[in-house]
Amino acid sequence: MLASTIPSPPNSLDKPGTIRVFDFALVGIQLVLLLLLLRQFQIESAAFLRLAALAFGGFAIHAWLPLRYRLPFFLLLSFAGIGVVMGFENGAWMIGIGLLLIGICHIPVSFTLRGALLLLVGALLAAQRAKLLPFPWSEAIWPILGSMFMFRLIVYFYDLRHEKVPGTPVQALAYFFMLPNACFPLFPVVDYKAFRRSHFDDDAYRVYQVGIDWMVRGVIHLILYRVIYYYFTMAPSEVNTPADLLNYLVSNFLLYLRVSGLFHLIIGMLYLFGFRLSETHNRYLLATSFTDFWRRINIYWKDFMQKVFYYPVVFKLKKLGATKALVIATLYVFVMTWFLHAYQWFWLRGTLLFVPQDILFWAILGVLVVLNSLYEIKHGRSRSIAAKKRTLRDVLLSIVKTYGTFWFICVLWSFWTAETLGDWFSLWGALHGDFSWQVLAWPAVVLLVVAVGSIPKETLRNIKVSAQEESEWIRSRIVTVVALIGLILISIEGVATRISPNIATIVHSLRSGQLSRLDQAKLEKGYYENLLSVDRFNSQLWEVYTKKPANWLDVDNANLKRFNGGFAQTELIPSFVSRTKYGDITINRWGMRDRDYALEPAAGVFRAAVLGASSVMGWGVGDGETFEALVEERLNTERPVVGIDHYEFLNFGVPGYQPLQQLVAFEKAMQFRPNAVIYVATGRELSRAAVYLAEAVRKRIDIPYEELRQIVQRSGITPEMEEAEALKRLTPYRKEMLNFVYGSIAARARASGTLSILLFLPQVTDGSWREETADTLAIAAGAGFVIIDLDDLYKGRDINQLRLAEWDDHPNTQGHRLVAEHLYKGLLERREQVFKTDRIHHAQ
Amino acid sequence: MNTEELKQAIKNYIIQEFLPGENPDNVTDDLPLISSGILDSIATLKLVLFIEERFGITLEAHETDKENMDTLAQMVATIEAKQK
Structure with a gap:
């Protein structure tokens, strides 16, 4: 439906940010329910629950402040969020370092000099991150500090160089320290211009409501993620049959639900403060081609790459002809994506990432996207403003394309996320295993999802919420409220038990963010092997490791054991004595941790x-x-x-x-x-x-x-x-x-x-x-x-x-x-x- | 070329190249083209090349964002500012 034919929104757009008391009450009730839902399912962490309570409480004040005070209030709330999550001292360090970096962007010298200074300070911080230089703050602040500045500083500096109307200091600070970030090392690369432009540019009530929709959607993604993580993930060594292989491929890819879930939660929370940002993901499981996949998954990343790397190269090379410029720029984007992925890894985890799967994955995806783009240049891409009437042939063709793309991406994803190339190649031996009816399970489920997802619907994305069709708007309200109440009800043990004891058991397991059996095994392995290099995609296990203090008692490093050359390899060193923060460790003359x-x-x-x-x-x-x-x-x-x-x-x-x-x-x-x-x-x-x-x-x-x-x-x-x-x-x-x-x-x-x-x-x-x-x-x-x-x-x-x-x-x-x-x-x-x-x- | 003619020329190009068969009335001045996904990076590049050639201006990379090129109205404003 066209924007011009949409009925007037319920709240006046003449007074941006205003909301009627009744509408506010509706939003408030849903936020209370949402908080309850976050608590019931222990979404993410206890720190996030505190942050959500702060955000929802802050919203109740923010929504009634005069518009000019809202951004400063959001900034104060963001600082408070950092304090709540990081504590006063670490929070102060984080804000201090941030102010230094932002300040350098505004020193009245040439851009080149400012850029050089930023690189210099960045190099110093990198040396500290790599523990080559000492630092007085806790190691725990690095991932958050990294997620706040590693990409946003690039966007900010780029915009600073090109913008005609500079932003205010409050806008800049709110952009870098934005509220939900304190809890999330993985954070969407929000664009600075979009952050400024979208602030209360639409009907406030509807913006708040969309924020709630997205947060509920995020929680659903995270619960589905847990289903996959707890019940379907397998180690490569467990893949013995074709059915196992398909399960491995699909479950491995679907672990991405965690990222899409978190991003929905984050952006949804920002909506509560008037930032009507665009969607972060667009039904990425239903991509019909590689280019389409790139456009649908982590859209903020794609936009960031397009803005900072793709367009500047394309415009520089356009004299070569559009096609050549496009091919070179696209390949450049994928090289930079690989590099920035390693750069992100460094800031979040403190180690260098250089694995062949990573390089090959981005190279293969880059080539596929280029080929797909060339096809689109030659044959065009189907676009429409309103939902088009499609023939059965169109729908079937779309299903086939989507189905094929999904499975191809699953295979590529398994390659990317494999711990070693040997692990990945070993997977395919499963094709020689027994074929059973279970081999049809995932293909059937995926086909069903793809078929339902291929039903034509509105194709315009990110239009103003005030311009949304009324029936669509009401449908979204019903879906959100039903999902909220339904999930809360099922999370109550008495209710789940009445449905079925099995359901109750499953729901109980989904209600906490524990480690899966595979990660639990890896955590145990970590005790023994000092395994701090958790594999690259194991975000939950990594989060557990990041909380571990550097000086945590470590048996190997404490020299308790020695190699003896026998089948057991090691033994406790006889007569060894060590004083740890948990008490003395005394090994007797026989090599037992015991008295004599x-x-x-x-x-x-x-x-x-x-x-x-x-x-x-x-x-x-x-x-x-x-x-x-x-x-x-x-x-x-x-x-x-x-x-x-x-x-x-x-x-x-x-x-x-x-x-x-x-x-x-x-x-x-x-x-x-x-x-x-x-x-x-x-x-x-x-x-x-x-x-x-x-x-x-x-x-x-x-x-x-x-x-x-x-x-x-x-x-x-x-x-x-x-x-x-x-x-x-x-x-x-x-x-x-x-x-x-x-x-x-x-x-x-x-x-x-x-x-x-x-x-x-x-x-x-x-x-x-x-x-x-x-x-x-x-x-x-x-x-x-x-x-x-x-x-x-x-x-x-x-x-x-x-x-x-x-x-x-x-x-x-x-x-x-x-x-x-x-x-x-x-x-x-x-x-x-x-x-x-x-x-x-x-x-x- | 006045504002209306300029707008019509861009609109015609967009319909012909990216929205064949679309009712021209649906392509309004404030219809979001980039943020709604109608213009992707390939389409935006094609449109930029058309604008540069047709109106004799040079656009910079940072001018092809949602602030300058998302709607027909924004495109016209950007081109007219360049022509001055």
Whole structure:
């Protein structure tokens, strides 16, 4: 519908920014609901909820201020937002650095000199970001500082050079420090001119309403993202069949929903303060060509590149002819996109990004867009002002094009996001796997979405909201309110449970921003391998890592371990003592994190050897605070079993030890003639066993166990093989491996008259990690272990009170006390089996 | 060439090149052309080349944005300012 034929808007455009009380109340009610929705689904972070409360509260004042005071008020609110999220000191540093950068843009010298000064200060900050120079502020401010200035400064400087009417200082400050940015390292590249031009250029009520629409849409994107992230993402090593492959390709691409969701939230929030900015994404899953995809996804980026790089080159080269100029400029844009992606990576993460997939991805996409553009130059592109009547043939053709583009982009995206090229190539081996009906699942879902999305609708985008057709306007209101209320209702446990227990379980999982099972595994891997280079697209895991202080306790760097050249590779250094902020770490002469013990147990002593990894060793707690030390102490205090004079629990826990390495720890433990061996499993025993065997083969470590050597031979893994491929080949042997580990330990213990106990210790996290628990417990029971299953230990408790930190899921002192209490109870419940006094005599 | 003739010439070109078959009445003076997606970067470049050739002016890269070229009215104002 044409703008000129649209009925008058409900609020007067003669008085910009005005809103009727009734309309304001409607907006207010929706904002309260939205805040509730953000809280119910824990959207992003607790800091974002605080920021949203500040923004919505600020809106209530802002909407009634005289227009001239609104931008200064927005600026004050933005500063307050920085303070709320970053704290006073860091916030002050951030604002100070920002003022310096903006100030340089306005020094009364030539533009060249100002540009040189900006580069100089930028280089100094880069040296600090790379930790080549010291800095007095927290590391946490870098990603936000980077997101505020790395691109906006380029846009600002460009506009400053060309603008006829300079902006005011308040406009400039509001542009750089704009309110929602304090929470979001990934932020759309808002254009400075658009930021200024769009401020209350339309009916205020309708602008506010559109802001709410977009924020609700953003929340829906983020919830869908969680569905994909929690339930569909796979590691390349898990892709074994064509159905897996299609799932991998689609879910990998759909993780982008997080970016589109966040951008909708951000721009929607800016609408509440009168900034009627254009859309950031336009149904990017429905692109009909590569050029169309580039135009629809992250539109602000495309506009930024067009303004700062594309047009200047095209205008310089237009004498060569439009086609040549266009080809060169487009390729230049993609080279710069690659470069700026690496530049963004540096400011956000502090490391350099130079991976072949990145370069190849942008090169391939650039060439495809150029070819597509040349086609459009020759054949034109279908455009219309109002929705055109389309024939069935047109619709079918559109579906075919969209469907083809979607799958091509999925493949290209998988290439881009693969950790290594080897990982990506290993994916395609899945085509030799079994075809099942499940292979049709994603193609059918995608076809349905594409078909529905291809229904013709209004083609004009970003027109003024006051010019929107009334029926369309009412439809948007209904959709938003129904979505708001529907999502809030389903987030209420009582309501979801009444629909179905399965739905309730899924909704419950979607209500928190936890790590997926893959990222949880990577986080665990990170403890052991000092893995700070999280893969490039793992934004959630990266956000967890960014919160980790630089001086966080690190076992490798603390020199607790040494290499011993054996199958287990490392061991704790005997007689090592270290003082950490969580207490002392003392390693005894035998290489145990424990007090000193004699090799032979004394008469009347019950001795247990505890095998495990960092949770057993006591990562992040002091000597004597580990659960095994606490149980030992309590048993010796209470002496609950007649005939046992003393109890000794020997801690054989070594950080990073996987199930296969426990075989080595077990051999060592048996030298101390324990009455019981307590094997502590914390989840994912099967995959950890496979990971370690793959590592041993890759590092060409001698494998002293015939059964494992046979598995290596049968699976065909080699030292040269990519990890993903090796893990894929080991997948069918995972249970066999764990059977071997548990069976060997139990059989050897039995032969020595030692009781084997498997203590299942849950991880102190909300993330998903239980997928291997049932198999683990079944294998342990089959091998003859006595099982003490503490799986429910943390249920109904606040895990934040029990773990070290968000980025470190080990139990803290309180967590260890809780484990000790339940282990003590578990042991005494099985006292007849565990504390057999005839074994004590045997031990003497 | 007066303002009306100038506007008509641009309008005709836009309809002929980018909106064939469109009712000319729908292309109003304030119809957003860039921000609504009718003129993409390729179309904008073609239009700029037409304007430069037809009206004997030279446009700069920064003048092809939504502030100067989004609507017919803005285009006419930009061209007339250049011609002065």
